Amino acid sequence: MSQSVLELKDVSFRWPGRTGFALSVPALGVGAGETVMLLGQSGSGKSTLLSLICGTIAPDRGRIDVAGTDITTLSGGGRDRFRAETIGVIFQQFNLLPFGSVADNILLPLQFASKRKARAGDARATAQDLCHALGLPEDVFTAKSNTLSVGQQQRVAVARALIGQPPLIIADEPTSALDATTQAAFLDLLFQQVAGFGTSLLMVSHDPRLGARFDRVISMEDIVQMERATA
Amino acid sequence: MILRLAIASLLARAVTVGMTVLAIALSVALFLFVEKVRTGAKASFADTISGTDLIVGARSGSVQLLLYSVFRIGNATNNVTWESYQDISAREDVDWIVPISLGDSHRQFRVMGTTRAFFEHYKYRQDRVLEVSNGVIMDDLFDTVIGADVATTLGYDVGDPIVVAHGLASFVEHKDQPFRVSGILGKTGTPVDRTVIVSLEAIEAIHVDWQSGAQIPGQSTPADVIRQMELEPQAVTAALVGVSSPLKTFALQRAINEYPEEPLLAILPGVALQELWGIVGIAETALLAVSAMVVVTALIGMMATVFSSLNERRREMAIFRAMGARPLTIFALLVLEAMLIAAAGAVLGLALLYLALMIAQPVIDAAFGLWLPVEAPTLREVRVVLGVIAASAIVSMVPAIRAYRLSLADGMNVRT
Numbered sequence: 001m002s003q004s005v006l007e008l009k010d011v012s013f014r015w016p017g018r019t020g021f022a023l024s025v026p027a028l029g030v031g032a033g034e035t036v037m038l039l040g041q042s043g044s045g046k047s048t049l050l051s052l053i054c055g056t057i058a059p060d061r062g063r064i065d066v067a068g069t070d071i072t073t074l075s076g077g078g079r080d081r082f083r084a085e086t087i088g089v090i091f092q093q094f095n096l097l098p099f100g101s102v103a104d105n106i107l108l109p110l111q112f113a114s115k116r117k118a119r120a121g122d123a124r125a126t127a128q129d130l131c132h133a134l135g136l137p138e139d140v141f142t143a144k145s146n147t148l149s150v151g152q153q154q155r156v157a158v159a160r161a162l163i164g165q166p167p168l169i170i171a172d173e174p175t176s177a178l179d180a181t182t183q184a185a186f187l188d189l190l191f192q193q194v195a196g197f198g199t200s201l202l203m204v205s206h207d208p209r210l211g212a213r214f215d216r217v218i219s220m221e222d223i224v225q226m227e228r229a230t231a
Numbered sequence: 232m233i234l235r236l237a238i239a240s241l242l243a244r245a246v247t248v249g250m251t252v253l254a255i256a257l258s259v260a261l262f263l264f265v266e267k268v269r270t271g272a273k274a275s276f277a278d279t280i281s282g283t284d285l286i287v288g289a290r291s292g293s294v295q296l297l298l299y300s301v302f303r304i305g306n307a308t309n310n311v312t313w314e315s316y317q318d319i320s321a322r323e324d325v326d327w328i329v330p331i332s333l334g335d336s337h338r339q340f341r342v343m344g345t346t347r348a349f350f351e352h353y354k355y356r357q358d359r360v361l362e363v364s365n366g367v368i369m370d371d372l373f374d375t376v377i378g379a380d381v382a383t384t385l386g387y388d389v390g391d392p393i394v395v396a397h398g399l400a401s402f403v404e405h406k407d408q409p410f411r412v413s414g415i416l417g418k419t420g421t422p423v424d425r426t427v428i429v430s431l432e433a434i435e436a437i438h439v440d441w442q443s444g445a446q447i448p449g450q451s452t453p454a455d456v457i458r459q460m461e462l463e464p465q466a467v468t469a470a471l472v473g474v475s476s477p478l479k480t481f482a483l484q485r486a487i488n489e490y491p492e493e494p495l496l497a498i499l500p501g502v503a504l505q506e507l508w509g510i511v512g513i514a515e516t517a518l519l520a521v522s523a524m525v526v527v528t529a530l531i532g533m534m535a536t537v538f539s540s541l542n543e544r545r546r547e548m549a550i551f552r553a554m555g556a557r558p559l560t561i562f563a564l565l566v567l568e569a570m571l572i573a574a575a576g577a578v579l580g581l582a583l584l585y586l587a588l589m590i591a592q593p594v595i596d597a598a599f600g601l602w603l604p605v606e607a608p609t610l611r612e613v614r615v616v617l618g619v620i621a622a623s624a625i626v627s628m629v630p631a632i633r634a635y636r637l638s639l640a641d642g643m644n645v646r647t
Contacts, residue, residue, distance in 0.1 A: 056552060056642025076639075077557045084555020089643065091553070094546055099243035100236050111232055112555035160554075 004065070005168050005200040006030040006053065011062030013052060022227040023048050025062070028218070032167070035194065035201040037211050040220025046204045049224065050172055053202070054087055055079030067167045084112035088161025088169040088199075093177040095157035098146035102136075103127060105145050106160045116164030123163070130159035133196075134189050151182040158190055162197060169194060171203040175210070187213060233560075237567050240547070244540065248572060251533045255576025258522075258529035259619055260583035263612055265522040267588065269515045271603045275356070276508055278602075279421045280471075280500050282354035284480050287311065287319065287487055288469035290494035294510075297503040300331055300469040302422045303341040307333065310466035315493045319470070322486070324479040327352055330467040332434045335395050340381050342395050342427045344434035344464075350376075352473060355421045356602060365389055366414035372433055372458055374413035378424040382415045389415060393427070395437060408437045408454060418597055432462040472497070526619060530573070530626045537569055537630040545641060548634065553643040562628075562635040569627030570620055577616040581608065 012024035023045045030036050040046050051057045052064060055071045058079070063070045067086045071079050083089075088109070096105045106127040110117040120126045131141055134155040145153060154174055161169050174190070175183040191213060194201045203214070211217040241248045280286075280301050288296040289309030298304040320328040329352050332344035350361050350368055366389035369376050377387060387393070391412045396404045410429060418424060436457045440447050474480050480499070487497035548561050556564075588605045595601050608616075 051642045054553070054643060077559070080552075080555050080557040083553075089553040091550075091643075095550065097236065097240070097547060097550055099239040104232065104236060104239070107232065108236075108551075109554040112560075 003032045004029050005032050005034075005067055006202065007063075007065040008053070009063050009065075011052060011059045011064060013048065013057065013059045015048075024225045024227075025049065025052075025223055026225070028223050030168070030200050030202050033195075033198045033200055034216065035191065035214045036203070037214040037217045038202065038204045038220060039206070039208055039211065039217055040204065040224075041206050044220040045224050045226050046172070046220065049220075050170055050204065053170060054083050054089065056083075081112065084109055085116050086166050086168060088163075088166045090154070090157045090161050090169065090171040090174045092173040093150060093154070095160070096145035096148075096153055098144070100145055101142050102131070102145050102148070102156050103141050105156060106130065106163055109160060110164055113164065116166060120164040127159060127163055130162055130193075131156070133193060134159055135185075150177050151186065154178065154186055155189065158186075158193065162193055162199065165197050165199065167200060169199055169201045171201065173205055174203065175205070175207075233564070234567070237564060237571060241568060241571060247536055247540070251529075251536045251572055252576045252579060254529045254532050255526075255573055255619065255623075256579035256583055258526040259577050259580025259616070260587065262519075262522040262526050263580065263584045263615060264587060265518055266612070266615070267584070267603050268601070269519060271601050272515065273508060273512070275420055275601050276511075277501070277504050278356040279504065280353070280355060281357055282352060282473070283471045283500050284474045284477070285472040285484055285487070285497045286469060286500055286503070287472055287495060287497045290496045293496070293498040293503045294507050296469065296496055296498055297500065297507060299333065300471075301500070303333070303343070303426060307468045310468055311470065311495060312466050312493060313464055315490065315495060316467050316470060318490075318492070319472070319487060322483070324475050324483050326473045326475040328473070329353070329471040330431055330464075331469045331471065332431055332464065332466075333468040335397055335434070335437070337381075337393055337395050337427045338385060340378075340384075340425050340427050342429060342434075344429050344431045344467075346431055349428070349471075352471060353423070355419055355423075359419070361419065361423060362417045363414040364417040366412070369413045369428070369430055371411070371413070372430060372436055372462075373408060373410050373454065374430070375410040375433075376414040376416060376428045377412055378416050378426045378428075379418040380424040381427055382412075387412050387415070389413065395427070395429070397437075397441070408433075408457070420596070420599065420601060431464055431467070435462040435464050436460075527622075529576070530619070530622055533569060533572055533623060534626045534629055537565060537627055538633070541630060541634055541637065545637060548638045549641060549643050552638055552641070558635045558639045561638045562631045565631040565634050566624050566627050569623045569631075573620045573623030577619045581612070581616065 006029060008025045008028040010026060012022065014022040038046065052059055053066065055074070059072060063072055066082070069082065071082055074082055097108070103124065107123055110120055110123055117123060128141055136152060136155055140148065140152065145156060148156065154177070157174070175186055178186055187210065286296060286300050288300055289307060289311055291308050295305060299307050316330060319325060327348060329345060329348045333341060335342040347368060354360055363376065364379070375393065381387065389412055392409045393412060394404050394409050416423060439452050439457055439460065472483070474483055484497045484499065487495050551561060585605060588603055592603055592605060595603060
């Protein structure tokens, strides 16, 4: 682990209003080019942790370094811009704007990130190359994204996360909507691309069988302390 | 690209968005149509009489003189003596003069005695002259030319006989001297449509056997005898005057107003029409206010639509947020969306307006004599369209603020 892409230290967060729910992360790190799996059941605070890393919520205490910048020092809008520049996000499903074309969806994050846009070069050509590399049919590029199968949609989401080579990819259970065979094929492509770009991957899943592919598997219980008041 | 996505998002919800666009389009079309009718009515009103420089009558109020001489509403308090009339017509700054003699009626329509010069000089809607659509202008002493409304209401045709009643709403009729319809005028949208026009001499003729407003008992002069008589009127009700040069209008007006032999009044028709419109113009403002309320209603409808779409679009907003969009971007996106809807509605409304105008224009002109010009949007109409778009932006801020809050709270997570 030469250089760290993600570093959380003594982070604690309490949902406003819901006093019963708080979460703290003493330490979590992801190195450059490292693939890490976060294993945890639903309700283990995964969503909150990912929101903290992506900067859509700010912790009450602690520091979160993403690609060398402590995002807790940034303003809300600053974190949004920073996220656009440095993090590619893949959701569980319904990743795409259904009314937009595949091209629109892949190019969307570049609208909010000028440096990433510059890195992508000829964005349309890059997007097309990514589609090709991810095994998507040629004619899919201009198709409306709601005409695609779920597996195809997830691959488009990967292309969108990878375009402009952000240093970190966050994937939130990207395979849970896929069947076993598509799942394997999807992960093969994802790992291939992530390795190719030298991007770090932080993937959340509840399925321990997928763990073998990753450099490291971290269990949510080991890094996150949850606080749930019963009274 | 964001604009393209916003349009794509709207198209994806074509049905609800379409309904909203239609509601705004109809309201805008209605508003602009009312506006058109309003300005058209005002113009038509102002166009009731044109080409006439002065209207001369006995001294009263200018609006009153205008009302009875042009609109045939109310009565003259006094007449202008024939001597005064001739004095004025002899002046060299008078280019032409047309006498008008009122006082008798046929059914619910006024009878107006005048000369053939009336058909030459009475102009409406800038420079349109009266046209006989059927028959000819009166030739004989007992000929009459009737307005379009008179013909349609009473079902008269050329050659039909009509009997003129003495005074208004009177049962006393000039039965001895029946008239014959010699011509029917085309629709003008002016009070001429509701007028029975006879010659000035005819007015005298039917009163030959009358004295101080009543028929002399037992006396009835045959028409042939009347035809031989010298029928010089004692007085006229009013006169339309054209000056030889526009520069002399005011001098002539002053001269008539200061006419020493008789108290007279000369008015500028345009000025008096303005005065009158000031009185009747209140109704148009009320109409305009109502149609403005319709536009407001449509905009509130749009706000409701945007509001109800928020919940089902939280996924969309979460995607935008994950891609790095700020909550402010989400806010702007919704306002932009509302403005697009309003713009589409306003443009469609304009199109509807022109379509309606093109279809309805000849019908309205024929039925009401109201001419609605089909012309490029006026500055005022463009302002209305821009106003609707601006109002939509303001109205949409309510749901946009809600979306802003939601996206701030939700972040990239979607709680459904």
